[in-house]
Amino acid sequence: MMTQTTYLNALGMLNALGNDPHEIWANCLRGENKLQSDSLLCPAQPQLTGRVTQDLPELSDLFEPASCRCNRMLLAALEQIQPQLEELLATFAPDRIGVVLGSSTGGIQESTDALAHHARTGNFPETFALRQQELGLGASFVARQLGLKGPAYTVSTACSSSGKAMLAARRLILAGHCDAVITGGCDSLCQIALQGFAALEAVSSGRTNPMSRNRDGLNIGEGVALFIMSRTPSDVVFLGGGESSDAYHISSPEPEGRGAEAAMRLALEDAGLHPQDINYINLHGTGTPHNDIMESKAIARVFSDSALCSSTKPMTGHTLGVAGGIEAGLCWLSLMHSKDGKTELPPHIWDGQRDPELPDLPLVEIGGFIAAAQVRMLSNSFAFGGSNCAVILGKSS
Numbered sequence: 001m002m003t004q005t006t007y008l009n010a011l012g013m014l015n016a017l018g019n020d021p022h023e024i025w026a027n028c029l030r031g032e033n034k035l036q037s038d039s040l041l042c043p044a045q046p047q048l049t050g051r052v053t054q055d056l057p058e059l060s061d062l063f064e065p066a067s068c069r070c071n072r073m074l075l076a077a078l079e080q081i082q083p084q085l086e087e088l089l090a091t092f093a094p095d096r097i098g099v100v101l102g103s104s105t106g107g108i109q110e111s112t113d114a115l116a117h118h119a120r121t122g123n124f125p126e127t128f129a130l131r132q133q134e135l136g137l138g139a140s141f142v143a144r145q146l147g148l149k150g151p152a153y154t155v156s157t158a159c160s161s162s163g164k165a166m167l168a169a170r171r172l173i174l175a176g177h178c179d180a181v182i183t184g185g186c187d188s189l190c191q192i193a194l195q196g197f198a199a200l201e202a203v204s205s206g207r208t209n210p211m212s213r214n215r216d217g218l219n220i221g222e223g224v225a226l227f228i229m230s231r232t233p234s235d236v237v238f239l240g241g242g243e244s245s246d247a248y249h250i251s252s253p254e255p256e257g258r259g260a261e262a263a264m265r266l267a268l269e270d271a272g273l274h275p276q277d278i279n280y281i282n283l284h285g286t287g288t289p290h291n292d293i294m295e296s297k298a299i300a301r302v303f304s305d306s307a308l309c310s311s312t313k314p315m316t317g318h319t320l321g322v323a324g325g326i327e328a329g330l331c332w333l334s335l336m337h338s339k340d341g342k343t344e345l346p347p348h349i350w351d352g353q354r355d356p357e358l359p360d361l362p363l364v365e366i367g368g369f370i371a372a373a374q375v376r377m378l379s380n381s382f383a384f385g386g387s388n389c390a391v392i393l394g395k396s397s
Contacts, residue, residue: 006170007234008227008393009180010084012077013329015223015316016050020080025333028315031349031366035207035219035317041109041191047203049189050221050317063141065129068107069188071141073224077186078145084228085146088180091232098150098178099139100169102161102185104321107132109190138186142226150178156321158383159284160243161185162225163324163391167241169229180230184329185322189222193320200251208287208318210311211296211348211363213355218286221317225325227332236335239273239376239392242266246386252290253382257298260284260380263388264302267378271392278307278392279370280334280345282327282379285311286318293358295380300359307378310348310364324381328391331377335395343370343395 011021016034018024027034038049056072057079063071078085088097111133117125131137136154143152151172155165162185169183197203197220204217229238244266246259253260268275281303284295299309312330319326330346337344348363376394383389 004174004231006173006229006231006238008236008238008332009230009232009234010081010228011329011332012080012226013224013326014052014054014073014076015319015326016052016221017315019054021333025337028312028330028346029344031347032315033207034315041189041194047194048207048219050219050319051189052222065131066137066141068110068132070103070106070138070186073188074138074142074186074226075145077224077226078142081226081228088228089146092179094147095149096179097148098169098172098181099143099148099152100155100165100172100181100183101139102155102165102321102325103135103138103187104156104158104161105187105190105193106135106137108192109188112191142182157387158385159320159323160381160383160387160389161321161324163328163381163389164243166325166328166391167243167389170238173229173231180228182226183229184225184227184325186224187222187319187321189220194220202288204287208314209350210283210285210287210313211292211355211358211361212350213353214351215287215289215292217288218313219317221319223316223319223322223326225322225329233396235396236332237394237396239394240267240270241389241391242270244388246388248386251384253294254386255294257294259386259388260295260382261298261302263390264298264378267390267392273376273392275303276306277376278303278378279372279375280377281307281309282331282346282377283309283311284380284382285313287313291382295382296358296361299361305362308345308364308368309361310346312346314349324379324389327379328393331379331393335375335377335393338375338395341371341373343375345369
């Protein structure tokens with residue numbers, strides 16, 4: 001039976017924690033550290049990064065001009081949910097299925113390599129195509145790969161990209177433009193992002209340490225998360241979300257977290273929920289001094305201490321444009337594995353040294369869980385330019 005509620009029917013995902021959702025969830029619950037020193041993209045001053053380690057599939061000759069690491073990760077994620085995609089294509093017409101993805105780096109590394117090659121030789125590599133650097137390439141690739149004819153576009157709002165893409169996908173369904181949407185996002189590691197964050201003095205000297213008095217920055221990661229969203233009932237319901245734009249500064253968040261607070265309150269209103277209805281919050285939790293103080297203040301004002309919290313970025317790295325999709329994916333996995341009234345939660349990995357200047361949020365330890373029949377989770381994504389997004393997922397009753 002179809003409803004006006006939207007559900008997340010399937011998930012394909014890769015990141016530093018693993019090469020499929022099962023491996024990712026097992027490593028997440030253990031708090032595994034899969035970040036590695038990256039001397040390839042940062043030869044002068046290596047950084048810890050969260051890299052996808054799977055040998056990625058090659059694109060067919062038909063898509064060779066669109067070949068880039070992001071599209072190869074997208075193809076790997078599509079292969080994980082192939083049975084569900086076949087069922088989807090058998091159920092809905094191609095023009096009733098859309099694709100809305102989030103990305104912020106796309107094929108930028110391929111362009112960087114091509115420009116370096118041109119500087120050395122005076123020619124671009126034969127394998128380089130200008131369209132590889134188009135941030136919207138991923139959505140059009142997925143649509144062509146699956147033969148879809150519905151709306152296909154990419155949202156690029158830095159680190160809120162894939163969270164906002166999921167909300168855009170939901171609007172397409174509820175407005176009647178689509179029966180289902182492939183949504184989420186993809187971002188790959190690139191020198192420009194790594195060196196850019198280093199120039200902002202936002203990169204940690206070690207493993208990121210969110211909410212700690214000793215936090216000194218973030219680690220960059222890469223990955224992909226692809227959901228099938230539709231009105232077909234399944235175990236996880238996409239309850240709603242909120243967006244705001246405080247436009248405080250091009251890179252620094254508004255110090256009191258007013259934009260973040262607005263996004264969370266709008267998400268609650270959209271979902272028809274009260275703050276006490278939220279059991280768990282996946283923090284944006286970058287481990288930078290400014291993000292953690294503004295986010296913790298905003299959460300304390302909205303939720304007091306009613307919801308358990310954790311940042312999963314010490315395990316995946318900050319995956320930029322796909323962070324919202326990956327972190328919603330970890331919430332999805334938590335809800336999918338819930339049974340007998342017990343829902344295991346992603347742990348908060350840090351040194352345990354609380355910052356007295358931050359509100360004292362209840363942080364999830366390894367082995368932490370919720371004992372409740374009804375579980376609802378909120379996931380935050382906050383970006384450069386004051387672009388804020390919060391989404392809410394729940395277990396279907």
